Amino acid sequence: MGSIEMRPKVVLVEDETDISEALGYSLRAEGYDVLIADEGYRGLDLIKRNRPRIAILDIMLPGIDGFEICRRVRADIATKDIPIIMLTAKDEQTDIVLGLGLGADDYITKPFSTAQLLARLRAVLGRGKLASDDENPDYAEVGELIVDKERYEATFRGRRLGLTATEFRILLAMALRPDCVFRRDELLNSSVGEGVFVIDRNIDVHMRSIRKKLGCHKLITTIRGVGYRLESSEAAARQA
Numbered sequence: 588m589g590s591i592e593m594r595p596k597v598v599l600v601e602d603e604t605d606i607s608e609a610l611g612y613s614l615r616a617e618g619y620d621v622l623i624a625d626e627g628y629r630g631l632d633l634i635k636r637n638r639p640r641i642a643i644l645d646i647m648l649p650g651i652d653g654f655e656i657c658r659r660v661r662a663d664i665a666t667k668d669i670p671i672i673m674l675t676a677k678d679e680q681t682d683i684v685l686g687l688g689l690g691a692d693d694y695i696t697k698p699f700s701t702a703q704l705l706a707r708l709r710a711v712l713g714r715g716k717l718a719s720d721d722e723n724p725d726y727a728e729v730g731e732l733i734v735d736k737e738r739y740e741a742t743f744r745g746r747r748l749g750l751t752a753t754e755f756r757i758l759l760a761m762a763l764r765p766d767c768v769f770r771r772d773e774l775l776n777s778s779v780g781e782g783v784f785v786i787d788r789n790i791d792v793h794m795r796s797i798r799k800k801l802g803c804h805k806l807i808t809t810i811r812g813v814g815y816r817l818e819s820s821e822a823a824a825r826q827a
């Protein structure tokens with residue numbers, strides 16, 4: 588308590604020391620207080636004792652694996668709200684779905700750059716503020732995609748998309764957190780308001796329409812069984 592600002596704690600559970608050392612270094616440089624465990628039980632213990640601002644969990648670990656840590660963190664009332672990012676093997680769709688199903692907030696596939704992880708970290712930490720107005724949520728620019736609420740206009744590669752009000756809100760929410768997985772219910776929450784009512788399954792219908800208007804099907808990835816993600820790399824990629 589008091590006016591001294593504490594460095595936000597991050598618990599990193601990773602048994603590959605190359606990765607944990609490099610990440611630990613980068614996260615400390617970003618101002619985080621990093622606690623590292625190279626084994627599952629110790630990782631869970633660190634989380635329970637320190638209640639970090641965020642936990643980053645590898646999946647394959649000695650002791651208990653990242654899924655089990657996630658499950659136990661979510662089952663404990665003292666730790667259940669701690670944001671979790673899972674580190675998954677390359678394109679292991681089942682890992683991703685299982686992790687998010689257990690309540691992880693996001694995932695990043697190996698190999699990843701430190702910059703990617705830091706971006707994901709900021710996205711997850713900022714997500715709780717999605718509904719508030721304290722970080723300029725009226726304008727988002729991702730590569731060549733621009734979503735401007737002030738002008739109520741979305742453009743991609745300089746072309747106006749002509750979105751409906753609901754489609755606009757969904758795309759704005761995603762563009763504010765590129766490369767971040769949105770569950771359907773999150774998109775639902777972001778698009779409700781100002782007299783618009785959307786029911787869950789309609790998100791898929793809206794998404795189909797948004798993709799059609801974008802004219803680029805790689806820009807929004809479907810995460811089967813979970814939701815959607817806007818790809819910043821595709822938004823930035825120049826068409827040949």
Ligand code: CA
Binds near residue numbers: 601602603647648
């Ligand atoms: Ca591992």
